[in-house]
Amino acid sequence: xxxxxxxxxxxxxxxxxxxxxxxxxxxxxxxxxxxxxxxxxxxxxxxxxxxxxxxxxxxxxxxxxxxxxxxxxxxxxxxxxxxxxxxxxxxxxxxxxxxxxxxxxxxxxxxxxxxxxxxxxxxxxxxxxxxxxxxxxxxxxxxxxxxxxxxxxxxxxxxxx
Amino acid sequence: xxxxxxxxxxxxxxxxxxxxxxxxxxxxxxxxxxxxxxxxxxxxxxxxxxxxxxxxxxxxxxxxxxxxxxxxxxxxxxxxxxxxxxxxxxxxxxxxxxxxxxxxxxxxxxxxxxxxxxxxxxxxxxxxxxxxxxxxxxxxxxxxxxxxxxxxxxxxxxxxxxxxxxxxxxxxxxxxxxxxxxxxxxxxxxxxxxxxxxxxxxxxxxxxxxxxxxxxxxxxxxxxxxxxxxxxxxxxxxxxxxxxxxxxxxxxxxxxxxxxxxxxxxxxxxxxxxxxxxxxxxxxxx
Numbered sequence: 001x002x003x004x005x006x007x008x009x010x011x012x013x014x015x016x017x018x019x020x021x022x023x024x025x026x027x028x029x030x031x032x033x034x035x036x037x038x039x040x041x042x043x044x045x046x047x048x049x050x051x052x053x054x055x056x057x058x059x060x061x062x063x064x065x066x067x068x069x070x071x072x073x074x075x076x077x078x079x080x081x082x083x084x085x086x087x088x089x090x091x092x093x094x095x096x097x098x099x100x101x102x103x104x105x106x107x108x109x110x111x112x113x114x115x116x117x118x119x120x121x122x123x124x125x126x127x128x129x130x131x132x133x134x135x136x137x138x139x140x141x142x143x144x145x146x147x148x149x150x151x152x153x154x155x156x157x158x159x160x161x
Numbered sequence: 162x163x164x165x166x167x168x169x170x171x172x173x174x175x176x177x178x179x180x181x182x183x184x185x186x187x188x189x190x191x192x193x194x195x196x197x198x199x200x201x202x203x204x205x206x207x208x209x210x211x212x213x214x215x216x217x218x219x220x221x222x223x224x225x226x227x228x229x230x231x232x233x234x235x236x237x238x239x240x241x242x243x244x245x246x247x248x249x250x251x252x253x254x255x256x257x258x259x260x261x262x263x264x265x266x267x268x269x270x271x272x273x274x275x276x277x278x279x280x281x282x283x284x285x286x287x288x289x290x291x292x293x294x295x296x297x298x299x300x301x302x303x304x305x306x307x308x309x310x311x312x313x314x315x316x317x318x319x320x321x322x323x324x325x326x327x328x329x330x331x332x333x334x335x336x337x338x339x340x341x342x343x344x345x346x347x348x349x350x351x352x353x354x355x356x357x358x359x360x361x362x363x364x365x366x367x368x369x370x371x372x373x374x375x376x377x378x379x380x381x382x383x384x385x386x387x388x389x390x391x392x393x394x395x396x397x398x399x400x401x402x403x404x405x406x407x408x409x410x411x412x413x414x415x416x417x418x419x420x421x422x423x424x425x426x427x428x429x430x431x432x433x434x435x436x437x438x439x440x441x442x443x444x445x446x447x
Contacts, residue, residue: 019220026293071193
């Protein structure tokens with residue numbers, strides 16, 4: 001199966017998971033961003049020709065739900081993809097701890113950058129409070145090893161076999 | 162030495178694409194952001210809805226199913242008692258309905274005699290919150306769309322302690338889903354009145370802060386604690402739906418020409434699960 005098709009199938013699964021987790025955690029104000037973790041995982045294991053478009057489309061998927069601004073998540077995710085490619089020289093994304101640390105830092109950046117973009121372009125404050133913010137990025141980090149494992153197993157099988 | 166996926170290593174890294182790709186996507190994102198939220202972006206959203214909505218519905222179905230198993234077991238245990246209570250409630254409501262029908266007919270006759278506008282009959286459909294992102298707390302997506310009769314700018318009502326309360330207005334409607342703009346959003350506005358003072362004003366969202374009821378007469382009698390309801394002057398919402406409660410009254414503009422009341426919405430955005438979306442009212446012709 002081609003890499004593009006594999007990524008597309010993983011993307012579909014991620015959107016379903018993202019929606020499911022958001023429906024469960026959204027009620028208590030926690031924003032678990034499966035799409036960001038998935039985009040980071042693809043960038044960590046795949047070359048830029050796959051990573052950047054995936055990150056951009058994942059961002060567009062989230063922009064689809066916004067009412068204020070369109071493109072802010074696409075920009076955030078593209079920048080996150082750049083950071084993953086920059087970090088890969090320093091972090092070993094094959095181990096769970098660096099995966100969690102990387103996703104933790106990128107989630108932190110993504111939320112703050114998104115809040116700033118919405119504030120600058122629309123004057124709208126998307127800040128939901130400190131504890132929901134912390135809970136969201138911690139949950140993203142905890143989810144990272146599972147998502148990275150799924151992406152690595154699906155897209156980089158020759159390494160495993 | 163860092164371990165890296167062989168897959169990645171096998172594909173020779175292109176420095177050029179590493180620099181060009183992010184630049185292209187950053188530029189594209191910025192362009193998307195700078196475009197006005199009008200026709201091009203809306204068209205793109207409609208196109209994207211055909212790609213993304215199936216997953217959304219699948220996930221919503223899975224969550225509903227998972228919730229359903231737990232609820233079904235609990236509901237089965239409570240069914241008998243609930244059935245008895247509902248029978249009593251139905252009998253009571255039938256009686257009230259008969260009385261209301263008489264009052265309604267009388268109102269129709271009197272309205273016709275006085276050449277007043279005939280009352281409008283509001284109907285609607287129940288929908289469930291299918292998606293709510295905490296960072297987008299000003300909007301939710303519901304699981305009903307144009308195919309079920311949901312239209313843009315339709316009023317959306319929630320329940321609080323069994324009473325109907327205004328929740329928002331439909332912003333975008335797709336075939337099977339719709340996006341609801343909630344009360345606190347700055348783009349939301351509605352004609353309202355406070356009770357018991359009867360003062361009318363324009364209610365607008367104010368983000369995370371309480372909503373603002375503007376253009377109240379400077380010498381109005383409105384006080385804190387008054388309930389705020391939708392006004393008959395509003396074309397979008399049925400009159401008399403509870404919107405919230407006045408928490409503060411003051412001359413926020415400092416112009417000594419009108420007062421502004423702060424209103425806490427009755428509908429809690431984070432607790433909204435089921436919503437009643439109003440469909441177009443029908444003019445009752447005599």
